[in-house]
Amino acid sequence: MIKHIFFDLDRTLWDFEKNSHTTLLQLIKDFKLIEKGIDTADNFIKKYKIHNEELWQLYREDKIKKEELRGKRFQLALAEYDIDDSELAEQFGLAYIQQSPIKTALFPYTHEVLLYLKKKYSLHIITNGFEEVQHIKLASSDLAQYFDVIVTSEQVGVKKPNAKIFEFALEQAKAKPDECIMIGDDFPVDVLGAEQIGMQGVYFNPNKLAHKHSVVHEIFCLSELMALL
């Protein structure tokens, strides 16, 4: 008997890629990066993404702090164009952190699905994002209204797939693992993370990525949840 549904936030409900891209395009204009020596906005974003991913991996492994991640990813992207300006990188990084979370692009059917599920289940969030940023995203996108418990990795001190964050969320929601489903786009983090403590997992795979995971439930669009639950 399922009573609780837990959602991941970034890339599951909140369209991280779209919101990030819109923000970067705007900031490249605002900070006049073309005049400062980058070739095209798209190429700069490509380079940024490579550095961002590498630094995020280090952050996930607790090898760097978030303050370091925020400026350094832009510093390294600018350095590829021989722009050595740590103040610019710092300001750009700060503006990105301020503007990206107020962007509101969501995956199709987010509100419809949450409205539908809210009538039948308690809904909650478990996210690996930063505490202050994730709450801004939820408020700006009008999502906070649906969720009873919102747990961030920063608040718990460990990230998914660490069992502790799932256990903390269950405790907050006063839920037992076998009454719960977790839905997320990152298979090892969201689905295996949930399954290891006895919750069911639903793999959200909107880009239809090929994979070899054996999954009980895989969906390509959030609207499929209305047939499943």
Ligand SMILES: [Mg+2]
């Ligand atoms: Mg995610």
